[in-house]
Amino acid sequence: METEADVLEELLNIETEIEDVQDQIKLLLERQEKLHERQSELKFLLEAYKASGTGNSANENASRSSSLEDWSGSFEWDSQADDVRLNIFGIPSYRQNQKEIINAIMSGRDVLVIMAAGGGKSLCYQLPAILRDGVALVISPLLSLIQDQVMGLTALGIPAFMLTSTTSKENEKFIYKALEKGEGELKILYVTPEKISKSKRFMSKLEKCHNAGRLSLISIDEAHCCSQWGHDFRPDYKSLSILKTQFSNVPVVALTATATQKVQYDVMEMLRIPKCVKFVSTVNRPNLFYTVRSKSSVGKVVVDEIAEFIQESYSNSESGIVYCFSRKECEQVAAELRERGIAADYYHADMDVNAREKVHTWWSKNKLQVIVGTVAFGMGINKPDGGYYYIRTNLPVLSLCSDVYFCNSR
Ligand SMILES: Nc1ncnc2c1ncn2[C@@H]1O[C@H](COP(=O)(O)OP(=O)(O)OP(=O)(O)O)[C@@H](O)[C@H]1O
Numbered sequence: 030m031e032t033e034a035d036v037l038e039e040l041l042n043i044e045t046e047i048e049d050v051q052d053q054i055k056l057l058l059e060r061q062e063k064l065h066e067r068q069s070e071l072k073f074l075l076e077a078y079k080a081s082g083t084g085n086s087a088n089e090n091a092s093r094s095s096s097l098e099d100w101s102g103s104f105e106w107d108s109q110a111d112d113v114r115l116n117i118f119g120i121p122s123y124r125q126n127q128k129e130i131i132n133a134i135m136s137g138r139d140v141l142v143i144m145a146a147g148g149g150k151s152l153c154y155q156l157p158a159i160l161r162d163g164v165a166l167v168i169s170p171l172l173s174l175i176q177d178q179v180m181g182l183t184a185l186g187i188p189a190f191m192l193t194s195t196t197s198k199e200n201e202k203f204i205y206k207a208l209e210k211g212e213g214e215l216k217i218l219y220v221t222p223e224k225i226s227k228s229k230r231f232m233s234k235l236e237k238c239h240n241a242g243r244l245s246l247i248s249i250d251e252a253h254c255c256s257q258w259g260h261d262f263r264p265d266y267k268s269l270s271i272l273k274t275q276f277s278n279v280p281v282v283a284l285t286a287t288a289t290q291k292v293q294y295d296v297m298e299m300l301r302i303p304k305c306v307k308f309v310s311t312v313n314r315p316n317l318f319y320t321v322r323s324k325s326s327v328g329k330v331v332v333d334e335i336a337e338f339i340q341e342s343y344s345n346s347e348s349g350i351v352y353c354f355s356r357k358e359c360e361q362v363a364a365e366l367r368e369r370g371i372a373a374d375y376y377h378a379d380m381d382v383n384a385r386e387k388v389h390t391w392w393s394k395n396k397l398q399v400i401v402g403t404v405a406f407g408m409g410i411n412k413p414d415g416g417y418y419y420i421r422t423n424l425p426v427l428s429l430c431s432d433v434y435f436c437n438s439r
């Protein structure tokens with residue numbers, strides 16, 4: 030007959046054993062993660078061997094470019110590049126790696142850029158797009174991001190267009206004519222990856238543009254979307270492998286702020302750029318300040334706190350984004366912020382494209398202070414003026430302790 034002490038003892042033993050098993054599982058998962066990483070590396074090396082066709086020198090070939098070539102030296106386009114940087118983009122000097130990346134692209138090389146969010150990746154392909162003859166194709170994952178970029182470039186007087194579901198018939202005609210016949214002024218064309226994977230018409234025009242020697246470069250923004258290991262995997266990015274296969278002599282530039290080795294190898298493999306020159310910039314962003322505040326359990330009070338935070342910290346109506354988890358929550362929080370005197374509106378994937386574009390434009394022009402959005406808004410959005418703040422009304426890691434998370438950047 031078991032006594033209470035026996036039961037207690039067995040329970041303790043079982044609990045200890047469960048802890049043991051959990052430790053082992055953790056170790057095994059870590060081991061699995063490492064093996065996956067090595068697997069990606071080896072696959073990539075194999076690709077490089079095949080591409081080089083020379084057995085054992087593939088690894089050397091793959092890394093030689095980045096180590097031996099000096100991309101910071103003098104190049105024939107230096108003064109023209111300086112002129113465009115200063116007089117068109119209004120940027121007084123380059124940041125880390127920008128000049129080198131531009132030089133590598135201008136030399137016709139494929140390039141992989143890993144640079145922190147806000148580090149200045151766009152300039153790295155937009156400047157060569159202006160310097161090189163012809164049209165640069167940019168693939169970008171989100172409509173909001175594309176609109177943001179085209180709006181910014183147009184304001185600088187650069188002939189940039191987008192071919193998306195929101196493009197007018199008139200603009201579409203202009204773009205197709207420019208691709209096919211080289212008529213009209215088109216320097217930078219933005220599309221989503223779906224255009225490459227789903228529009229035969231577009232691909233045929235692009236081919237004509239390339240055959241006439243007018244496809245100047247291909248830029249793949251937010252390139253981590255290629256990788257299943259990245260946090261934003263987009264199946265349509267897989268079809269981008271066709272670009273290097275079809276337009277092998279056109280430089281491909283892949284840009285991302287995500288730096289893990291595994292994602293890098295995946296991107297290089299998927300885009301078929303095993304011999305690309307890789308640039309990794311420091312991910313430290315000294316201009317960012319983070320604050321975490323505890324959140325009230327009462328909904329109304331939470332919005333009061335958010336409104337107070339915005340009004341006190343950004344009394345000059347500087348722009349910002351408030352992130353929410355659900356679409357409904359976005360609408361609710363935006364309405365409640367408006368009630369508290371803050372010019373706010375919501376943005377999520379359920380809205381029709383015109384409504385989304387309107388909100389985004391108003392916000393960009395400072396007619397709206399705050400966008401309350403889901404993650405459908407934000408990646409790569411460029412808004413340099415004013416204070417910038419992100420507020421998460423909820424955050425998975427913090428939701429356990431019901432916190433509000435404020436992240437401010439100045
Ligand atoms: N050399 C520079 N000097 C000053 N400002 C710069 C420089 N290069 C870029 N910028 C500015 O930095 C801001 C962020 O640039 P950009 O949008 O290209 O960042 P990003 O690296 O693409 O970020 P994300 O990962 O969020 O897309 C822009 O306002 C841009 O004009």
Ligand SMILES: [Mg+2]
Pocket residue numbers: 150151250409410
């Ligand atoms: Mg960007």
